[in-house]
Amino acid sequence: MFVHRVLGVAAALTLSCAVAPAGAATAAQDEQARSGVEKPSVVKTHGPRAHGPESAVLDTVVAHRPSARASFAPYPMTMRSYLRYVGSDVNAFWSAAFSGAGMPYKPARQYALSRRQRVRTACGIGTSADGAFYCRNKVVLSVPWLTRHAYQDSRDFAVAIVVAHEWAHHAQQLDGILAAQRKGQLLSIHVELQADCLAGVWANSVYHRGMLDDGDFEEAVALAQEFQDAPGTPFDDPAAHGTAQQRVEWLLYGYETGSGADCTTW
Numbered sequence: 001m002f003v004h005r006v007l008g009v010a011a012a013l014t015l016s017c018a019v020a021p022a023g024a025a026t027a028a029q030d031e032q033a034r035s036g037v038e039k040p041s042v043v044k045t046h047g048p049r050a051h052g053p054e055s056a057v058l059d060t061v062v063a064h065r066p067s068a069r070a071s072f073a074p075y076p077m078t079m080r081s082y083l084r085y086v087g088s089d090v091n092a093f094w095s096a097a098f099s100g101a102g103m104p105y106k107p108a109r110q111y112a113l114s115r116r117q118r119v120r121t122a123c124g125i126g127t128s129a130d131g132a133f134y135c136r137n138k139v140v141l142s143v144p145w146l147t148r149h150a151y152q153d154s155r156d157f158a159v160a161i162v163v164a165h166e167w168a169h170h171a172q173q174l175d176g177i178l179a180a181q182r183k184g185q186l187l188s189i190h191v192e193l194q195a196d197c198l199a200g201v202w203a204n205s206v207y208h209r210g211m212l213d214d215g216d217f218e219e220a221v222a223l224a225q226e227f228q229d230a231p232g233t234p235f236d237d238p239a240a241h242g243t244a245q246q247r248v249e250w251l252l253y254g255y256e257t258g259s260g261a262d263c264t265t266w
């Protein structure tokens with residue numbers, strides 16, 4: 001049943017993205033032809049996916065690196081105001097995508113927690129020790145965690161991708177993807193890799209607005225590589241996010257295609 005809901009939003013995401021044709025092509029060949037990027041293997045429920053050479057993925061990133069233009073952040077910001085800026089941009093992106101498909105959209109609430117702040121969520125109390133997570137209409141971000149782990153060496157767009165990943169979970173919530181996961185129709189790894197892909201779709205829109213710096217997307221790729229599952233994590237682990245290669249491939253695929261309709265990781 002969730003397939004119909006996915007297709008509903010899929011149409012919206014395709015229409016909302018500058019690089020995707022209005023009539024959504026569904027064949028893998030068409031996807032590849034228009035994006036120039038081979039679709040990553042889906043994660044089957046009957047076994048781990050096959051891996052391709054990681055270097056090929058990274059070569060593709062470098063080959064498609066956008067040229068230096070305006071900076072994503074329009075002026076120097078504190079981490080807290082930067083998180084607000086990114087969250088509001090991602091929220092506007094999904095709002096337009098959903099309304100383009102005639103689907104209702106309600107923004108999530110975003111919380112940027114300093115060391116002593118807490119927020120009550122449907123998944124328990126969130127603190128700054130939690131890094132970043134999404135739960136039932138709440139995007140919870142830790143200012144000290146993002147500063148220490150994502151922003152190191154001025155990686156502003158790595159931080160933006162974390163925010164976009166959490167907001168992608170909100171789009172999944174509104175679309176019924178998270179409900180499908182609760183019913184056991186999708187695994188954690190499907191949902192997480194789709195969120196990576198949808199973060200890439202948003203990054204595509206940033207690129208087409210001329211707001212990416214040279215090297216910004218590489219920051220996001222490096223981050224996806226750092227936050228991978230421990231070696232040997234089973235694909236059906238209830239908290240699986242994917243290997244570094246899977247995460248990079250799906251982030252890149254969303255970035256290259258700009259089409260949420262193609263973020264089918266299952």
Ligand SMILES: [Zn+2]
Pocket residue numbers: 165166169192195
């Ligand atoms: Zn996630």
